[in-house]
Structure formats: C-alpha cells, structure tokens
Amino acid sequence: MTEADLIRLFVSPFLPDEVLKGVGDDCAVVKVGQESLLITTDTMLEGIHFDLGYFDPYHLGRKLAAVNLSDIAAMGGRPLFATLNLEWPPSRGLKEARDLSSGLLSRLSEAEVALVGGDTVKAPRIGLTLTIIGRPEGQGPIYRQGARPGDIIYVSGPLGASGAALELLRKGIRPPEPLLRAHLDPQPELNLGQQLARDGLATAMIDISDGLGIDLFRLCQASGVGAEIHASFIPYPEELDLLPLENPPLFYILAGGEDYRLLFTAKEERGAEVQGLGAYPIGRIVSGDHPVLIDEKGRRRNISFAGYDHFR
Amino acid sequence: MTEADLIRLFVSPFLPDEVLKGVGDDCAVVKVGQESLLITTDTMLEGIHFDLGYFDPYHLGRKLAAVNLSDIAAMGGRPLFATLNLEWPPSRGLKEARDLSSGLLSRLSEAEVALVGGDTVKAPRIGLTLTIIGRPEGQGPIYRQGARPGDIIYVSGPLGASGAALELLRKGIRPPEPLLRAHLDPQPELNLGQQLARDGLATAMIDISDGLGIDLFRLCQASGVGAEIHASFIPYPEELDLLPLENPPLFYILAGGEDYRLLFTAKEERGAEVQGLGAYPIGRIVSGDHPVLIDEKGRRRNISFAGYDHFR
Incomplete structure (x- = not known):
C-alpha cells in the first residue's frame, strides 16, 4: 500500500x-x-x-x-x-x-x-x-497548473537549510542559528504570495515542503509541462558548504524538504517586476513532463524522483 | 488538569x-x-x-x-x-x-x-x-444562547438508545436492531434543524451528544436561564424497560450520550408549528441557572451534573 x-x-x-x-x-x-x-x-x-x-x-x-x-x-x-x-x-x-x-x-x-x-x-x-x-487575494487563487513553456521559474529564497539542520539535530549536534531557525521556525511567505496574486504575476505556484525536486515535479505534472533548472542558479546558505554534512549541498536543496519557500513561474516579460520582489530565477519551463537539472558541467539530470513514502 | x-x-x-x-x-x-x-x-x-x-x-x-x-x-x-x-x-x-x-x-x-x-x-x-x-439556513444560525423563561423545551426523538446499546456491546451482547442502529449509525437531524432555522421557530438549540442532563445544562448556561423538565414527558425506546440493563431508563436518557437528537426551545405560541414537525415537548425554561427534572412522584432533582471528563 x-x-x-x-x-x-x-x-x-x-x-x-x-x-x-x-x-x-x-x-x-x-x-x-x-x-x-x-x-x-x-x-x-x-x-x-x-x-x-x-x-x-x-x-x-x-x-x-x-x-x-x-x-x-x-x-x-x-x-x-x-x-x-x-x-x-x-x-x-x-x-x-x-x-x-x-x-x-x-x-x-x-x-x-x-x-x-x-x-x-x-x-x-x-x-x-x-x-x-x-x-x-486579487487575481488569485494561483494554482499549480498554469505554467506554460517559456515561463521563468523562481524560488523565493535559499533552500536546503531545514533538511541540513534536521540531519544535525538527529545526530545531537546543534546547528548554526540560521539553519536551526529555518527548521524550528520557518517563515511562511504570505506577503510574497499575496503580492504575486494581487499583481497577477505568477502563472503557477507551490510551496516547497518536500524538496525542490519533488515539488517542481508536482508543478510540472499539474501544468503538463517540463522544466530546466540550473544548479548554479539555486540559492542556498553558505553553511551547507562549511558544515560536516553527509551529502553535498544539492542533496539538501533537492530533497531536504521543509523549506516552505515558494516555487513559482511567471511570464518572461514580467521578470523585472518579479525580481523586484526579491525572488531568484532558477530556470525555465519547457515542453515535456518532468524537471531536469543542469549541473555546473552542463550535464542534464532527471530530478523527478518521488519523496519519501511513509506507507511503502 | x-x-x-x-x-x-x-x-x-x-x-x-x-x-x-x-x-x-x-x-x-x-x-x-x-x-x-x-x-x-x-x-x-x-x-x-x-x-x-x-x-x-x-x-x-x-x-x-x-x-x-x-x-x-x-x-x-x-x-x-x-x-x-x-x-x-x-x-x-x-x-x-x-x-x-x-x-x-x-x-x-x-x-x-x-x-x-x-x-x-x-x-x-x-x-x-x-x-x-x-x-x-433562513434566520439561522440558531445558537445555544437564545432561550428565555416561558419558552417550551423540545427534543426531536426518543433518547437513551445509543448509551444502552454501548453497555450491551461492551459486555459482548448484541443489542436489538433499533438500539444497535442508534449507536452505530445515528441519523443527523439536518432537515429538522434547517426547517427550524427557515421558519425562525427555535430560540436556542444544541445537539444531544453527551446526554440530555449535561447538554440541557449547557443550553441553560449559555442562555442564562434555568429549566424544568418532566421525566414522564421524555420519549425513550421501550427496549430500555425490557432489556437486562444495569440502570433504569432515566440513566441512559440523561447521561447515556451519543443520541444526536436535537434539543431546542421555542416560544409557547408557536407550539402547534413545532409539534407539526414531530418534536416532543418535555418542559419549560424558567428563570434560574440550571435544569431540574421533575419525576413521576413530583420530586425535583438537579440534573446539571457534568459529563465524563477524560482528563480528570
């Protein structure tokens, strides 16, 4: 089951x-x-x-x-x-x-x-x-299903902090303050979500609760599109490079979960407005049915892996 | 606690x-x-x-x-x-x-x-x-708090079946069908509740989930009134007299719980309309702050006992 x-x-x-x-x-x-x-x-x-x-x-x-x-x-x-x-x-x-x-x-x-x-x-x-x-608010609700090829993909802030903190906590190590805070006291991005709805900026949106990989996959599935994102564009806290973690930063970014950042898409011509709100462009919607990550060396990786299933 | x-x-x-x-x-x-x-x-x-x-x-x-x-x-x-x-x-x-x-x-x-x-x-x-x-619906919502002295108190149907059935089930005895059904498959009285709201008939209402005693007490507290009800007016299934139960019928009526009948009050002059809907008058709202039961011999009993508290 x-x-x-x-x-x-x-x-x-x-x-x-x-x-x-x-x-x-x-x-x-x-x-x-x-x-x-x-x-x-x-x-x-x-x-x-x-x-x-x-x-x-x-x-x-x-x-x-x-x-x-x-x-x-x-x-x-x-x-x-x-x-x-x-x-x-x-x-x-x-x-x-x-x-x-x-x-x-x-x-x-x-x-x-x-x-x-x-x-x-x-x-x-x-x-x-x-x-x-x-x-x-405004022109909302913003569903997962409105992304179209050509749209730019954004995240609202650095990813991976919560998952990395959880790994340390489980080992009995107290994480540095910003990571600890990201795990214990995440900030729901209500103002940004409402602004995107009022201005009719986002074509599709989801929150990143299980990790960028699975949540971008969900957005792609709902919209009937594919996505290309660039590893080097994705913001993450520098602690992920410095701490004695079991995995490279990309692991926590894609699969750490519990970031509660917003992942959304917008028309390319509205890019200046979106970046004015502080969001980070990480790639583009393409035709297809799943997300692909392009790494620093230009290699393409399928990141549409499923999250952890408690019932399997 | x-x-x-x-x-x-x-x-x-x-x-x-x-x-x-x-x-x-x-x-x-x-x-x-x-x-x-x-x-x-x-x-x-x-x-x-x-x-x-x-x-x-x-x-x-x-x-x-x-x-x-x-x-x-x-x-x-x-x-x-x-x-x-x-x-x-x-x-x-x-x-x-x-x-x-x-x-x-x-x-x-x-x-x-x-x-x-x-x-x-x-x-x-x-x-x-x-x-x-x-x-x-209509002139609703109907709160617990609108009962006034002089109002007639009604219940929507016989009480005590569910509590009696539970006692038998716990002993491994299969209750007679109507009692079993009352416990396993209670009928929420949506039509009656909506009719009372549309016609503006009920001055206060509560559902009987914990027993007539405590639920009438709650209605009295919310409305700032007392109540006098007559044991002989309260409808109950005849099985309560016939089965080998541990307590007399009044126990299951007042404290059995899980009847999910409606308990409500209405102005006396609207009595014909209310009884046309099939409800049973059981007493009257009086000034005071708790309900009193008048038994077959005319004795007055305080029935404002609290329900079972899991946390005490």
Missing part, C-alpha cells in the same frame, strides 16, 4: 460545481455564495513528524501554524480562521500545553488569524491537526 | 468582528465577505472513541460524518464541504481503509457534502479528524 493508494480512496467520485479545486493543490478551493474560500489542513504526530527531544512545544506550535500558513501563501491567499484538534496525553503537564498554545497563537496572530474552535481528546501521544480557512 | 483547563489555553485572547461565535457552541460561526459560515470538527481515536471489535470500519466512517453533521444541524445549517485527516497504521489492510472510505462517503453524499481535501499520515493507531463547513 502506498500513500497515493490511500488518498485515492478518500476522493469523492464526483464533485459539485462549487468545488473549484479538490485534492491536488496546496489548498482546496470552494465557492460559498459569492465568496471563494481556501481550505488547508495538516496533521503532525509525535514520534512521526516531530520529536520533543529537539523540538520544544513553543516552536512546535509555531511550526504547526507555519506549515498551514505556507499552503495558503502558495495559493496567493490571505488566511482568516483556524481550528485545532488536539490529541493530548493526560500525563503531560499543563506547562507543555501552555507553551504549545503560546507558540501556536503567536504565529497565528502574526498572520492575523483567529483560532475559532476545535476539539480536544485524550490520546497516548501528542497529535495536532490544524485547519486554516482563507481567501484568495 | 481538566479538559476545560486545556481548552481554555487554546482560546484566542481576542477575536476579530468577523468571528460571530468562537468556542462554546456546536459550530464556530464566522463571516467571510457577505457570507456566514459554520465550522465544526471532531476527532475520533481508536481505543478511546471506538473499538473495531464491535465497530466495523464502514459504520465508523458513517458515524464520523454523522457526529459532525449533527453539529451543523444543531445550528440550523446546511453542510457543504468536508476535509478528512486520516492517521493510519501501514500494517492495516487496504480493505479496512476502503470500507471506512465507503461509509464516510456514503453518509456525506446523503447530506450532499463534498470531501474536498485533507491529510494522510502514518500512525500507530487509527485516528480520524473530520471538519465540515456549512452555511446557516
């Missing part, structure tokens, strides 16, 4: 017209009366997605919010309301719960999101489900 | 005007542009909320949906969209997942609700979180 097998079982066989997008993008998009809504939800389980050995409850709360906010950012949306389902062991102290709450509420209030409800249940281990409802 | 301590930690210290109701009713109520939305969410964990020893996956899926749909019914709402967060052990077969999905999707499609997204994660035990978004 793969994760995809499981997901397929829970897809409605038909959807009403009010569902503009079901499974298969960063958020579901639905219409209620005259309004379009974005809906996203994530579950994080102790022992699977986090380990309180190196994740304090405060930052866990912030990250839970950030992961969901990043999905709203990736549609060019404004987040509005959240619900929390808290699975909590009665043996845990009230202090851990208070720290978790204060991290979660701090990150939500930075994004002007109100926590409006949820459910609290007894459980053997901590489990957290956050659901956020938002609205697309 | 009590469940209330924990919930209090996750309540936003302040809420924007767009939040018409946060924690403290059957659904949160929010405004997006011109539209009001209802949001409800429930988590059910294996070993805590259900046991696949007597709950087959198909009915588990149906019940997960019914529990959430009942919350929408209790606001006088129409459910529209759902998301599912599935915690699933890789060791479980695909057949169990398929049965769960088919139960869930059958109940959702009966209510014309589209499953639009979610999250799937590996877990040691099955955990299910369903979130439903809906809209209030």
